Structure formats: C-alpha cells, structure tokens
Amino acid sequence: MDVRSRYIAAAACVLLLAGCSIGSSSTFSLNNATVDQGYTCPVGAKALQYELHGTIDAHNGTSNTVTISAVTATMTLAAVKGGWLQKVGDKFDAGNVNYAPTSIGPGSSATIDVAIPSACTGRAAGSPAAWGDYAVTFAITSSAGRFKLDSQNKHRIVTA
Numbered sequence: 001m002d003v004r005s006r007y008i009a010a011a012a013c014v015l016l017l018a019g020c021s022i023g024s025s026s027t028f029s030l031n032n033a034t035v036d037q038g039y040t041c042p043v044g045a046k047a048l049q050y051e052l053h054g055t056i057d058a059h060n061g062t063s064n065t066v067t068i069s070a071v072t073a074t075m076t077l078a079a080v081k082g083g084w085l086q087k088v089g090d091k092f093d094a095g096n097v098n099y100a101p102t103s104i105g106p107g108s109s110a111t112i113d114v115a116i117p118s119a120c121t122g123r124a125a126g127s128p129a130a131w132g133d134y135a136v137t138f139a140i141t142s143s144a145g146r147f148k149l150d151s152q153n154k155h156r157i158v159t160a
Contacts, residue, residue: 006008012140014134020024026061026062027061027062027144028058028059028060028061028062028066028104028142028144029058029059029061030056030057030058030112030140030147030149031056031057031066031149032055032056032152033054033055033056033057033059033136033138033149033150033152034054034055034151034152034153035053035054035116035136035151035153035154035155036052036053036054036155037155037156038155038156038157038158039052039118039120039155039156039157039158040158040159040160041120041121041122041123041157041158041159041160042122042160043122043123043124043125043159043160044122044124044125045120045121045122046121046122046125047119047120048074048119048120048121048122049117049118049119050115050118050119050120051115051117051118051119052075052115052116052118052136052155053114053115053116054073054113054114054115054136054138054151055111055112055113055114056111056112056114056138056140056149057098057109057111057112058104058109058111058112059108059109060104060105060106060107060108060109060110060144061107061148062106062144063069063106063107064102064106064143065103065104065105065106065143066104066141066142066143066144067102067103067142068099068102068103068104068112068141068142069103069141069142069143070096070139070140070141070146071097071099071112071135071138071139071140071141072093072094072095072096072097072112072138072139073094073095073097073114073116073136073138073139074091074093074094074136074137074139075091075092075094075116075118075134075135075136076089076090076092076093076134076135076136077089077090077091077132077133077134078133078134078135078154079132079133079154080130080131080133081130081131081160082128082129082130082131082159083127083130084124084129084130084132085121086132091130092118092134094116094117094118095115096135097114097115097117097118098114098115099112099113099114099115100112100113110142114138116136118157120157120159121159122158122160124160127158127159129158129159129160130158130159131156131157131158131159132156132157133154133155133156134155134156134157134160135150135151135154136150136151136152136154136155137149137150137151138151140149
C-alpha cells in the first residue's frame, strides 16, 4: 500500500467515525416543554381543584442513566381579559409536582409527563366571562444537573 492509499484509508476511517457521531449528543438535554391549552372554570366554582398536564422532551446522550429527583412548576399570570382575581405578573408556585419517568437510560429519549395541581374560581352568575393566560416554568433537578425550562405555550383559564 503506497502513502497516498494510506492517507485515503485514514481519511475514510475519520469520515466514518464522524458520520456515526453526527446528530448524537453526549449530554443530557431537555426541550419542547408544553402544557394543556386551557381549562374552563364553571360558573360559581370556588377554589375548584384540577390538574394541569405538561410534557417535556428529554434526551440522554450520556453513557449513564440520568435520574430525575424533582420537578417543580411555577405559573406566572401573563395576560388577562375581564375581571380577574390576580394581576399580571403574579406567580403561583405549584411546588414539587408529579412526573414520570423518574430516569432515562443512556442513549435514550423520553417524554416526561408532568401533573401540576391547580385551582380556579369561576365567575358569579350574570357576570361577564373572563380569562387569564399563565406562562409555566419548570425547574428540573437531575443527576445530570439542574435545568429551568419555559413552556412553549401558555395555559388559559376561562370563566365560562
């Protein structure tokens, strides 16, 4: 084998190895957080409990299982129309929320399902309907570090 052939063979090996790693990350990442679009609170309801659902896409590009030890959620009132009990900018800290799965294997991707406890108070009969849009921020604690992620959409509570 001449020198030129050796260089070509070496270059082919480098390209092959690079091609195998393109698109795969060697880190743990979270993205694409979303929440339920909305909830309609019945007329006359007072502190009616309901569950807001969210999802977060996770990718574990590491060679170790990543364990998720906590997920918290904060809802911030971003916009209102009509009479609303809170003002824009007010925050509701839902604290630790239920989530699954609790771990993501090496080289795997998963969707983390989140259940956030929430509540609403409906309008009085004869009052005009109103709504509030809430931005949701997730804080995730894992064996790969701490992450903060905003939902790509807002959750609207409507007083029907």
